Each structure stands twice: as structure tokens, then as C-alpha cells.
Amino acid sequence: MSVLKYIDKVLKQTAKSSPGQVEFYQAAEEVLHSLKPLLERETKYDEYNILERIVVPERTIIFRVSWVDDNGIIQTNLGYRVQFNSAIGPYKGGLRFHPSVNLGIIKFLGFEQIFKNSLTGLNIGGGKGGSNFDPKGKSENEIMRFCQSFMVELSRYIGERRDVPAGDIGVGGRELGFMFGQYKKLTGTFEGILTGKGLNWGGSLGRTEATGFGSVYFAEHILNKYGDSLKGKTCAVSGSGNVATYTIQKLLDLDALPVTCSDSQGTIYHKSGIDLEALKAVKEIGRKRLTEYVKLCPDAEYIPLSKYPKDGHVCWHIPCDCAFPSATQNELTLTDAKALVKNGCKLVNEGANMPSTPEAIEYLKAHKVLFGPAKAANAGGVATSQLEMSQNASMSNWSFAEVDAKLHSIMKNIFNISYETAKEYGCDGDLLVGANIAGFKKVADSMIDQGSV
Numbered sequence: 001m002s003v004l005k006y007i008d009k010v011l012k013q014t015a016k017s018s019p020g021q022v023e024f025y026q027a028a029e030e031v032l033h034s035l036k037p038l039l040e041r042e043t044k045y046d047e048y049n050i051l052e053r054i055v056v057p058e059r060t061i062i063f064r065v066s067w068v069d070d071n072g073i074i075q076t077n078l079g080y081r082v083q084f085n086s087a088i089g090p091y092k093g094g095l096r097f098h099p100s101v102n103l104g105i106i107k108f109l110g111f112e113q114i115f116k117n118s119l120t121g122l123n124i125g126g127g128k129g130g131s132n133f134d135p136k137g138k139s140e141n142e143i144m145r146f147c148q149s150f151m152v153e154l155s156r157y158i159g160e161r162r163d164v165p166a167g168d169i170g171v172g173g174r175e176l177g178f179m180f181g182q183y184k185k186l187t188g189t190f191e192g193i194l195t196g197k198g199l200n201w202g203g204s205l206g207r208t209e210a211t212g213f214g215s216v217y218f219a220e221h222i223l224n225k226y227g228d229s230l231k232g233k234t235c236a237v238s239g240s241g242n243v244a245t246y247t248i249q250k251l252l253d254l255d256a257l258p259v260t261c262s263d264s265q266g267t268i269y270h271k272s273g274i275d276l277e278a279l280k281a282v283k284e285i286g287r288k289r290l291t292e293y294v295k296l297c298p299d300a301e302y303i304p305l306s307k308y309p310k311d312g313h314v315c316w317h318i319p320c321d322c323a324f325p326s327a328t329q330n331e332l333t334l335t336d337a338k339a340l341v342k343n344g345c346k347l348v349n350e351g352a353n354m355p356s357t358p359e360a361i362e363y364l365k366a367h368k369v370l371f372g373p374a375k376a377a378n379a380g381g382v383a384t385s386q387l388e389m390s391q392n393a394s395m396s397n398w399s400f401a402e403v404d405a406k407l408h409s410i411m412k413n414i415f416n417i418s419y420e421t422a423k424e425y426g427c428d429g430d431l432l433v434g435a436n437i438a439g440f441k442k443v444a445d446s447m448i449d450q451g452s453v
Ligand code: NDP
Pocket: 098, 100, 167, 168, 169, 170, 171, 211, 239, 240, 241, 242, 243, 244, 262, 263, 264, 265, 326, 327, 328, 329, 351, 352, 353, 378, 379, 381, 382
């Protein structure tokens, strides 16, 4: 069977067995198509039915989460944990709490996580979980009760050598604390079953900053390869959560000029540069909307959703040299890619998971915009989670400088392996293909070694 026929056969089976899971199908289609140069050279993946196996999670857990709101009413949400692939290590990946969460979204994230985790060079398998619970507008006590209820079920399936969840959209230090406390109460043990923990109770210095910092280190490696750097570059950033905030912080450290950030209601355009302290005061500390930012920085502009271009995100229509989508999936569309190209953007570096649509990626590629694919560019977060696991296992605490140095070296390795693999397979400069092939090979070869499991 030709390679294309093999890929199409598996994608057809995937569509049939995962009806309506559009984000998962999108992720699978991208990965499988990008493996073409590898599959043309190596027939073993076909012989061992690796593609058929790798698109199916090893285990999918869906559970009810009932919790009591502040009015004494019992509310019900759905909880998920998809344990996708454990060929190279225990399942590892975040938990997302957002009303849009469904099985297809968790499967897309878990599937991406397999290859991302492999790229870090560390021994971590791929998993993801979450809930359609909406933390917005909930009191602290409601969030605590939800997290406790969620952990009652999740606790049956996790373990420091089994499955180690972390944060993602809507899940940060506060939520992880409530979940960790509940796990401890349920089991009577103090174990590193989550990462992103507080510094007083087993967390690692540098984990909070890691995804954003790592994303910027990755972007800097790309630019350096082409004889350029971030210094002096105007940068558009979307999102204003964990990844966006620390992307902005590192861009400022490197003398770049981040001029935007956004939340689900609107975008800030601050031409003289985002004020990091104001952003943290509003979002990280205050947990408020970005409309508050302009009260602290009156020279900044707030652009509400109603003024966004049709099918687009206004962030990408503001002239920039480099774009850092750091909010959510499919937030950078073809319309946006066209605006970026028109305004002379040189680099798109994906801090979020799958933020660019396939059409946008194709357009950026055709117009020679440098591209840092999500699996590589945002892998610094999960890599630092593994550093947290290492510290927990050895009962030690590393300094911020030590963790940051390791993060630097991991991001450099991820860039090198993505770049070199692309070259080896005749796709010079295509980091997306390079990252997908490099991430896949290690997992697929391990699956072959481990037999028909
Ligand atoms: P946060 O919850 O801290 O922040 C998310 C940000 O994105 C918020 O500004 C939020 O706005 C915005 N956002 C979320 N959903 C939507 C949506 N549907 N439409 C528009 N805006 C939206 O999450 P993180 O910063 O942790 O995660 C951001 C991205 O990075 C996600 O794709 C995540 O999967 C990815 N990622 C995260 C890692 C981590 O370590 N945290 C590691 C690797 C990737 P609002 O507050 O209005 O909802």
C-alpha cells in the first residue's frame, strides 16, 4: 500500500470511530500527513500497525463531577482523563477547566502531548484531562468544592509513576492546591501526583514561568538560525493567562517590544509596550478582565470582540515582526495569517496548543514566514513539570537558575532535533515536520520494542 493510502486509511478509521471530534481529527491529520517522508523511508511502522494504534488512547476515563454551589444546589459537570500513550513513560499532561471542554478537545490535547513530551527528550508519556466546568464567576469556595469532587474520581487513576496531571486553561496554582489537598486526604500520602504545585508543598521554582519563557527561548533559536534575534522586535501576543504573561515577561527581558495581549472578551493594544506589572496586577493577582488594564495604563487601547475582523483575532491585524499565539486552539485563522503576512510578520511561534488553523499554517509557509510549531515551542512547560517530578523523587529542591538553565538546554535540544530531522527528511527549515517526525519516532520505536500492547 502506498504511504498516502496508508495514512488516508487510518484517518478514515479515525473519523469513523471518533465522530464529531473535530479538533482531535485536525490534530491527527496534521501529524499523520507530516509523517509521510518518514513512512516512505521506513516500512516498519506500517508493518507493526503503529498509526492504527497511536491514534487510539490506551484508556479514556469519563466521570460525573457533582458538587454543591453556594446556594446549596447540586451541580453536575463532566470530568475527563485520556491516558493516551505510555510507551516512553507515565502519562503526563495538564487539566483544562473550560465550558468548551469535550472528549474531542481532550483527545486532541492528549494526542499532541504524546509527541511534545517525546520531543523534550525526557521519559514522559502523553495524557490530558479536564472538565466542562466554567471557573468564571464562581466563588473561591465553589472552585474548591468542584476541585475536591473532581479529585475524588481522578484519584483512582493517577500516581507518581502512573499518571501525573498539571495545569492548563482554567487550572493554575490555586486549583492544583485544592486538588492536591484532596488527594492527600483521600490517600493519606504526600506524593508528587501533580506538577505545578506551590513552592511550599513540592513545587519547582521556574514551573510557573516555564511555558512562556521556553516559548521565547525557542523563538530566539529560530531567529538566531537565520542570523536575527528578538531584540528590538515588535511582538503581538494573544491571551493573558499563564503562557501569555511569561511570554511577555521574557520578551521584555530580551529587549523585544510586546504590544498586545487578550482575553476571551477583548484585546489590549499598548503601542509603547505591555506594562508587565499592570498586566499581573489585573490578571494574575486580581483575576479581573482586561478592561481594568486600561484604567492602570490610559495610553493603551482596549479593542472589544465586537470590533474584531470577521473570522479573525484583532491581535494579528496589529503590525508586528513576531506573533505569539498563547491563548487557545484555532485562534489564528487564514484571515489572520493574511494580515500578518501583509504587515511583514517574520515569525509565528505557537505558545498555545494548535493555535493556528491548517489553512493559516499553509499560508504562512507559502509566504516564508518562520514557524515555531506548538509541540516544540510550548514544550518548556511540561519539560519543567518533569524537572519537578525529578526533584520530588529525589526529595531535593533546585534553584531557579538551575531549573532555568535546564529549560534553556531542553529548548535548544528541541530546536536542534526539529531542525536536523526536517533536514534529514528533505524538508529543510520545516520545523513542524521535523518536530512531528522526531517526536513520533521515539514513541513508535518504543511501541515496537514493547510488542503488541
Ligand atoms: P490560562 O487559563 O492561564 O489563560 C488562558 C488565556 O487564553 C486567557 O487569557 C483566556 O481568556 C484565553 N482564552 C482561553 N480560551 C479562550 C477562548 N476559547 N477564546 C478566547 N480566549 C480564550 O491558560 P494557559 O495560559 O495555561 O494556556 C494557554 C494556552 O497554552 C492553551 O492552549 C494551553 O493548552 C497552552 N499550554 C499551556 C501550558 C501551561 O503550562 N500552562 C503548557 C503548554 C501549552 P479568558 O480569561 O477570558 O478565558
